[in-house]
Amino acid sequence: MRNKFNAIYQDLADKINHHNYPVDSYLPSETQLSELYGTSRETIRKALSELLTNGFIQKIRGKGSIVLNLQRFNFPVSGITSFKELNNSLHMNSTTEVLCLEDQHVPLEKFDYQSSSPLLATYVERLRKTNNEPIVLDHDYILKSVVPEISHKVAADSLYDYFENQLGLTISYATKKITVESPTKEEAQLLELNEHQDVVIVRSQTYLEDTTLFQFTESVHRPDKFSFVDFARRQKIN
Structure with a gap:
């Protein structure tokens, strides 16, 4: 489980760093990410939580996970x-x-x-x-x-x-x-x-x-x- 969500976290972080997900855009939903990575929503939530902790995203109720500016x-x-x-x-x-x-x-x-x-x-x-x-x-x-x-x-x-x-x-x-x-x-x-x-x-x-x-x-x-x-x-x- 840990290796799985770490791999997903790293992949999403790389995509944010390379502007595949631009600043102020929203990541796919948990359901979409679960289907994309072929894993459970629980694993996706762990990866998103790690992105949140490290300042990549902010979760907005009812909208999803918005990509933050990573200048810092x-x-x-x-x-x-x-x-x-x-x-x-x-x-x-x-x-x-x-x-x-x-x-x-x-x-x-x-x-x-x-x-x-x-x-x-x-x-x-x-x-x-x-x-x-x-x-x-x-x-x-x-x-x-x-x-x-x-x-x-x-x-x-x-x-x-x-x-x-x-x-x-x-x-x-x-x-x-x-x-x-x-x-x-x-x-x-x-x-x-x-x-x-x-x-x-x-x-x-x-x-x-x-x-x-x-x-x-x-x-x-x-x-x-x-x-x-x-x-x-x-x-x-x-």
């Missing part, structure tokens, strides 16, 4: 998702350029983090592009006490794939702080920002399963290319 990519706030995973799931056609790879001390003041001694890390600066347009500038500090070395090849591909599948680390949770700030001169140039255009900065600290802190990240996002999404459930406070 939805980035999950509460999850721990690598850029490569986001690229693969949203078919962003993205590339990564490694701008810097060297040993540095973590600028703890940026992360409001207190430490009795300096923290030595591998600093990785990467520029993310979609369709050759810069959208994110990532500053990663990987503590050398946990990961002694990182190659240029790994930095250009996926740090998390290397950490989890080659080093056997179990990444568990992260704390995140999101702010809107004026970019530095370098950030404005690299992201090709208009004059006086602010950026969205996500600063995070990521921990392993045993609560070991191993990564500080500062991601600088173009606000016209990303929206940040989360899931919240109401809880009454008595």
Whole structure:
């Protein structure tokens, strides 16, 4: 069932991305999609629910599922998702350029983090592009006490794939702080920002399963290319 609805979700997402279903048009009805894909309406509903969650469609009562404008990519706030995973799931056609790879001390003041001694890390600066347009500038500090070395090849591909599948680390949770700030001169140039255009900065600290802190990240996002999404459930406070 899961593989089936994932395949349907991916096919519909691809068709939306390639404008087979244009913005403001409606997808076929659940019954039509069920016949088209030769599956149950329950499976179709699961695929549509995934499209809804990822910002591809909006369901309108009595009308169906309308296709939304996908100029912005939805980035999950509460999850721990690598850029490569986001690229693969949203078919962003993205590339990564490694701008810097060297040993540095973590600028703890940026992360409001207190430490009795300096923290030595591998600093990785990467520029993310979609369709050759810069959208994110990532500053990663990987503590050398946990990961002694990182190659240029790994930095250009996926740090998390290397950490989890080659080093056997179990990444568990992260704390995140999101702010809107004026970019530095370098950030404005690299992201090709208009004059006086602010950026969205996500600063995070990521921990392993045993609560070991191993990564500080500062991601600088173009606000016209990303929206940040989360899931919240109401809880009454008595």
